[in-house]
Amino acid sequence: MESRHHHGRWSHRRHQLAHLLKPHSHESAQKVDSALESSAEGMRALWLSLAVLGVTALLQAGVVLLSGSVALLGDTVHNAADALTALPLGVAFVLGRRAANRRFTYGYGRAEDLAGIVIVLTIAASAALAAYEAVDRLLHPRDISHPGVVAVAAILGFLGNEWVARHRIRVGRRIGSAALVADGLHARTDGFTSLAVLVGAGGVALGWQQADPLVGLAITAAILLVLKDAAREVFRRLMDSVDPAVVDAGEAALRAVPGVLSVTELRMRWIGHRLRAEVTVEVDGGLDLRTAHEVAVEAEHALLHTVPRLTAALVHTDPAPGPGARDPHHLLAHHAV
Secondary structure: OHHHHHHHHHHHHHHHHHHHHOOOOOOHHHHHHHHHHHHHHHHHHHHHHHHHHHHHHHHHHHHHHHHOOHHHHHHHHHHHHHHHOHHHHHHHHHHHOOOOOOOOOOOOOOHHHHHHHHHHHHHHHHHHHHHHHHHHHHHOOOOOOOHHHHHHHHHHHHHHHHHHHHHHHHHHHHHOOHHHHHHHHHHHHHHHHHHHHHHHHHHHHOOOOOHHHHHHHHHHHHHHHHHHHHHHHHHHHHOOOOOHHHHHHHHHHHHOOOOOOEEEEEEEEEEOOEEEEEEEEEEOOOOOHHHHHHHHHHHHHHHHHHOOOEEEEEEEEEEOOOOOOOOOOHHHHHHOO
């Protein structure tokens, strides 16, 4: 009894010290508020970037009509598509705010993954359109006018996209949204394709008319590279991929919890831009139910302090097998696959 009492006092002191170093709330309502705040931050990033890219695309569209540049057309379409990807992401963030219910017991966070698929398809469509226009211009050459204005529009496109890329990636990483980060990477490549348009305008100014459609093809290649990276990120999130370093850190934190003899299993999955975990730890088989539960609570507490964007962990305690003891899961053996 004395050792358990000592363990309880030590656990309480550790709990207080941990909160001084890294305070957080265990109240479910405040956890929901945190998730809502991250969604609201994502929404603000989306609408701001939509406004910046929308204005950029409109200005570039005017220059396309004036000059007939197919490279700038590809860049303009890309910017417009990038701006419109804010719409499915915005819907996903709004859905993600809805509370879990009897049908969707984990909530609606997976809507972000569906929005990621829409973004990937949008990138693919913009690549196809840019390639078509470039090939058509190579087969049916047309003169490009006002290369200087095209160059200015290209610089404008680069500046607008780079600002949006930085903002989306920064916010996406802060709130843990893979879809928002993918959208930011998309915008960054759009910025570089705008610089490619600048190169094409320079070629046209020097009398090489084919520079414009050739740059359009280069833009298509760049879009395809972004498509590969974005598709990989979205696929990993759909397949519940988690950084192994995060799992390692979580296991180390669990093993450091007093009363945890070993970590049998630790699984994590993303639900939108929040993480949930399922844990099985081994404890002394002689512990009473209340003490074993205290160890489980300490284990969840350690994970919440260690793993960023983790909202909850379901911790199961297994009794350590004693000499000649029967497997505590023998009733489940015939269900194993």
